[in-house]
Amino acid sequence: MSQPFRLNKEGLINRNKKISFTFNGKKLFGYEGDTIASALIANGIHLVGRSFKYHRPRGFFGAGVEEPNAKLQVEFNGHSEPNVNATEMELVEGLSATSQNCWPSVNFDVGAINNFLKMFFPAGFYYKTFMWPKSFWYKIYEPFIRKAAGLGVASIEKDKERYEHKFEYCDLLVTGSGPSGLASAYAAAKNGAKVILAEDKPRFGGTLLTDDVSIDNLSGKDWAEKIITELKSMPNVTVKNRSQVFGYYDHNMLVMFERVSDHLEKKSKFTPRQRLWYIRAKETILSTGSIERPIVFGNNDTPGIFLSAAAKEYMKVYGVLVGKKPLIFTNNDSAYETALEFKKNNVEPIILDTREEHSSELIDEAKSKGIDIRFSHGVIVANGYKKVKSAKIGKLNKDKNSFEKIETVDCDCICVSGFWTPSVHLASQSGNKLKYEEKIDAFIPDKKKQHETSVGAANGSFTLEESLKHGFENGSNLSAKITETKTEISIPNVNEKKYGAHDKFWCMPLPKNENPKRFVDFQNDVSVSDIEIALREGYRSIEHVKRYTTLGMATDQGRTSNLNGLQLVSNIENKIVPEVGHTTFRPPFTPITIGTIVGREVGMEYMPTRKTPMHEWHEKNNAVFVDAGAWKRPRYYKEGNETLFEASKREAKNVRENVGICDVTTLGKIDIKGPDAAEFLNRVYTNAWMKLPIGKARYGLMLREDGIVMDDGTTTRISENHYHMTTTTAQAANVLSHLEYYLQIVWPELNVNVVSTTEQWAGAAIAGPKSRDMLSKLYPDLDVSNEALPFMGYKEAEFFGVPSRIFRISFSGELAYEINVKSDHGMFMWEKMMEVGKEFGNQPYGTEALSTLRIEMGHVAGPELDGRTIPSDVSLNGLVSKKKDFIGKNSLGREAFNVESRQKIVGLIPIDRKSSIPEGSHIVQDQNAKLPNPKLGHVSSSCWSVENNNPFSLAIMKDGKNMIGKKFFAVSPLKNKSIEVEVISSHYVDPEGKRVRS
Template identity: 80%
Template sequence: MSQDFRLDSVGLINRDIKLSFKFNGKKYFGYEGDTLASALLANGVHLVGRSFKYHRPRGFFGAGVDEPYAIVQLYRNNETEPNIKATEQELFEGLEARSVNCWPSVNFDIGAINNFLKIFLPAGFYYKTFMWPKSFWYRIYEPFIRKAAGLGVASIKHDKERYEHKYEYCDLLIAGSGPSGLSSAYAAAKNGAKVILAEDKPRFGGSLLTDDVNIGNQSGKDWAEGIIAELKTMPNVVVKNRSQIFGYYDHNMLVMSEKVSDHLPKTKKYHPNKRLWYIRAKEVLISSGSIERPIVFGNNDTPGVMLSSAAKEYLKVYGVLVGKNPLIFTNNDSGYETAIEFQKHGVKPVILDSRKNPESEIIDEAKSLGINIKNSYVVVAAQGYKKVKSADIASISDDKKQLGKIESITCDCICVSGFWTPSIHLASQSGNKTKFKEEIDAFVPGTSKQQETTLGAANGVFSLEETLKTSFQKGRELSKKITDNDKEVSIPNVVEKKSSKHDKFWCVPLPAGKNYKRFLDFQNDVAVSDIEIALREGYRSIEHVKRYTTLGMATDQGKTSNLNGLQLVSEIENKVVPAVGHTTFRPPYTPISIGAIVGREVGKHSKPTRKSPMHDWHEKNNAVFVDAGVWLRPRYYKRGNENLFEGSKREAKNVRTNVGVCDVTTLGKIDIKGPDAAEFLNRVYTNAWLKLPVGKARYGVMLREDGIVMDDGTTTRISENHYHMTTTTAQAANVLSHLEYYLQIVWPELNVNVVSTTEQWAGAAIAGPKSRDVLQKLFPNLDVSNEGLPFMGYMEGDLFGVKARIFRISFSGELAYEVNVQSDNGDFMWQKIMEVGEEFKIQPYGTEALSTLRIEMGHVAGSELDGRTIPYDNALEGLVSKKKDFIGKRSLQRVAFTADNRQRVVGVVPLDKKTSIPEGSHLVKDANAPLPNPKLGHISASCWSVEYDNPFSLAILKDGKNMIGEKLFVMSPLKNKVIPVEIVSSHYVDPKGERVRS
């Protein structure tokens, strides 16, 4: 298909490069520099989608970020992305896009029946209808709404694109590269300030690309190109196109999304798809310009009705005529510029101006070109279904209430200009309380909240001369504060033909006997009548009206609809617009890809992966790994076809009968030094620490101030003022912060230092009846007998030339030792242990066997110390000193904590000695009791006891102390299991603890 609506040699596109693309399966051509929208319009395609609620045909309304209609599903490099604005998507070779919200096709859409049912779909329809009957929600309403709703489909495939985050600091961040952004950037850059200038479009220049103005004896466009070229050569300036600043956060931090690859058929190697910039700026200049406002009239959503500025942009930037028989409907001078452009390119427009006797240079020019201008005339309604075919027009009385006789005029597009709305989103996000500016009928930023200044059209200043003057001045002034330089910049002279006055007129009254839909929010299909209903039903706050009618709630966030909605509410309520107020602006300004927000923190990159120094050995020996916090730990070492259950059972059994070795490097380790270290530990732990001799370890429990167990572990006195504390893997970081808090804030008088040494030491636990034999082989010169190194003893030794710390501590309940060496020597240590242990049938064991061993011994761990239990609950009350005070002690006096029937850890065995008990199951008295069945406790940890060869679990059970011997039921609705069980002691194996002392 030829590009029938493309003009020769007009615009900024590159005609040397022709691009082919597909829309709804049909092939078209465009040029490099086109957007999907401009290329489609060049081909005469106006029908791009269907509206959200009524499925009315939708065309193009704008030419950029404000576009409410032209949302497509994009296909690129075998990926698909929804919610793409055709007006922003740059064309590339092979681009494919499809319409959304229509079925089976955009031309014939079944959902359009809603359009004929629209009297049944007024504001609040969903709230009113789908409330009853309740049972219908899941079965009928929700599936129906889900199918009907949505603008496109998210891909369910893994996103192969890469997204980056970047942190940046600058003196001045300037949002928008129009006249105001360029001049303030230029002045600030000349003063040596570090400037970042961001433009959301591919081309810099903003309104200068399309407005008929002269700056310093050149066209606005040429002047802009000159400034940008100079800024690009300056080392202190970063200029970024395709970069949208979408959020203004606290302490002058703004976030910008840079589209690095969206305009290319495929992301270049080593390039991200998008880059998110977190920018901390000393000063922010908001020069985001303004968005043209529609005038409301009948059927104003028909394809072919669009903003007059968009029509001008399609013509001047892309060389595309949006129609060959245009009707311009305006209440200010902007429409004339569009009309003149049409006229200059051989198309005869008709201007309807709601004003009676407007005067300005540009109007004179239009008249002299012979353009047909009808004053005090309005469009009453657009006619045509899938495209404008004609317009009903009429004269209007001075008070804008009475329409004259309706006439029909043939046209193929209606370009509307209802004046300009400043883009105050960023200023408002910064916390700036906006104020209403009467003469422009719009809100502008008020007093600055953060270090931000709004300039030019975004500040409601529509005179180019004034914009340039204030922007040069502000750029110079703000940069001077920062750099202390003060270079004078001459302000160029400006020629501008249009006046910035407008007619306060925004909505055409309905002619008698007609009931045209007059849309306010084009994306969400909110019409004048919907707002009227909401107000009639008692909604007053603009925030409520918004939510009830969905006005301004679509993905365009009401960029073109908000002010007209406010005008309507103020008119009906008989209040002034500022009294109605506007809804809150929140980031993001425009939809941002989730991928960009997530950045590189996906999959394995979402958190660091930590490996012990022995990791390679584990890997070589068929370890199956498990995530333990940020660590990777061997879960079991697979032999042959073993599964987890078989492998871990073998490993645990070998510990109980021979000897095993487990990598315990991941345990948190904290070095504690200082003359007051003993006193400090005495306050941190619940048990007594003052009398622990040098060379001895002690098990300790620490509480939070609320009495809940925080962590447990052993701490060893290495020398007089030096202790080595261990924490659980999970709590290591929290415990360190906890200790630092008490040392720095609560008891600064204590002379103690703490530092994490988790990464400095590699640890191996050697456990089992033959562990002493292994240890003796490792340290032939040491006396490691029960007398030489008793339970909870500590010594230092030489492990084949490597310095080692030896602790006689046990988590498995067997005779056991823990050997620590410097991390660098971890692998060496491990290999030596395996080597000397071979004759004792040593086997490595993983976390699964480790759990089994501790569970059947009744040693509590993270699943019992779950942030809800006190020492008594864990049968640790023997470690709670009555004599001294410690962190959290006072809380243990709480009534609930001292209750007779307090929960307590117990053992649980299934009566059939066969059925495994799922962790997290509840314990109940009567399996058949009516729901909700009173819960007595829960299963905290389960294992297969290798000692007795049957399932065994630990549970936290109400009145656990008196429940031993009771028969209860374990219930797991999740696993659909009901298991009769007996409650036994939590110390299932070796209840007297003889083995560890043997």
């Protein structure tokens, strides 16, 4: 169980705690503090996956967020997650990782045949090949591509983990805890600002953990620890590790992804797995650092090829060697630090430097340590299929376009450095137009659009001294503006190595007659030749080249490939990089789990649940509920084995014959008060409201300004200046906003106040021929005769000791009343009604019976008032006043609203008197006509008429007035039904409306 590539002492891992895990079924171990990547490399495992298109063997390339290859399917804590970045995921006991995109195994992958057929997979392959025949796409091409490509497998199990959202506000958000981030946070904290410092990695310090520097005579790591400890002790500072700020949105809203407990072996029940932070920051410091970019060469994707800084990080942080025979391939000084680190650990590196022989502090040090340095040299092609075995290296000529000498050297890893690319993703997302900095061959932030300031390497400053200085200065100045306090901080003394100039060299030429793949984008398998093809085929815009070749479109967002791709395009096009421009950076910076985005809004918490005060009673009495917006309403009360159809028929029949009660609490209720209330209602409703007496209700219809019916309901005059409006359940919120709009903006001169009282009143409808008898028992002291409480009458009276409102209004078309009591008394009212109603055969009824009752009466509701109907369409033109003005009146004169053949509400019954007509059916003349069959109307609501014992539907039909008596077909392709129907009046039951007045 030895780890052949683990160093004895080096690193920040805990060698006292072993952690066991499996990789592709093999049992291995690592240490606390390892990532999956560092533990595998310690065990000498490099081959971890197959590439996306060609299924080429792939290993690790980076040591963190920049990793393009090592995406694994990982099972831990009882769930399976695809595309986990092995260089970021910390090792936890019992974790099990498997390779993706390979079959049957990573060592022997059938798909690798693609690699040998690569001439058939050029850029745009999918676009060119799978275009025809068109019908092949769904059945053959797409399933094939999906199987062959793609990354990991999403779990189909329910996610049992807990995710959270958090909203936070701060003066200064610092993204990244490298030297400039620490300095900024520290200076701002000292000024008393509310600071959040976010670090993506488990350890704070960024490059301070790996660079050979000292600050105020402390090592970089110790200085970082000192600053973090002090920051943590300050009450105005929040310090977060394992937290990636991945999105920069409008008005300085940043979103952060915190991995709360993925690294924990045990956690308490309520600890979330991950947390999403919405942070509104007054100022943001972007100290996101930079990412090393590679130099492009042949077979540069072979396992064992690393970024040079990653190789150093594996040694210094994890105590792991990426190889024992390293080649260091560089165009700059920073890779010399990696070479020196190898040397320190008794490994002999060879440095290939594309620059001509020269001298700098680091080169001199490497020379003095006896390291083999070969100037004007580079790697042409790596040899080895599943692991680097050797490399063909070449001495470049003066123009660096051909070779003076070529030889092969043995190696087991190649550490490559093509200089540094500032991480400008967040700055770009904030709206900052980037500018190209010639000095570093990369883009840096330019003019800001929001309150963001990039410091340190993210801003293109690659020295520690500069990074610290900018950090302290910006942290101090930005926070002082907010806190109006400025604490002087002396900038510490820094000891660091001076770097010489880098070589503007990014792609190795190929010797004649050699044509290995040179990859620019590893994750999407985009090679130099793919980009060349795209340009040859006429793609010019970098955005088009990106989409055609898929360069930079993978989950790593081209972190290591974008600039090399741009360089290539600019070389071929003979344009300078700034002219080519860059593609758009979009959030998220790194992939985040869908669970985190959803947070706690799952299951019962998906949306609020509104329950009426009588909900518990409904539950106890076998109510089957239906969602009405956020409300739960009883759809029917199940007796025995009844179906929905049977139960609703029974309930509706009982209302027609005896009496039933229905929970109508969910209806919107708006209290309207003020001396101008009548005038206001008169403008809002289409009918007249100025003369409604106190103690009377009236049915009202309101329109939108375009003449379309918005809502209907009754409004009751409670007292001189006090009205009680009801709306439909669905429109309650919209109607309130509508009223507020007119009162606040259009007619502020009206002295009226409106407020929602929906939740303040519990409501029950009592409907049926015996409802008056029942009412008289509920109110023994009240005269409830037709004379004393006529249709549309209103009374206030005590209901067994509690105050109540009695409205004589009806939705069912029967003699009916609605009783309102304060919500707290709702249950009391309901139970009392059930008790008193027994002798009259009272039964509760749900929304299904309610619909049946209103449909067969021809009363319109949501399905008819669907945002397309005007009053005359639904036979409500009697409610439209010709004398007064109201909202939407002017629109009713529109020509299209007044043509003779305008749609109109009608009733439909099936010719066979048996077949139910599906809602949504289209009405056509000839069911066998050729398509498109002209549509004459549609079925809006359907029921089983309990009065006539046959199906009945309402429909909105063209020229409906003149269609009565004629026969048509109601066709529902969805239900595969075609039913012959006869058009009749929409008022199927009691067309004169005698019952409600009885």
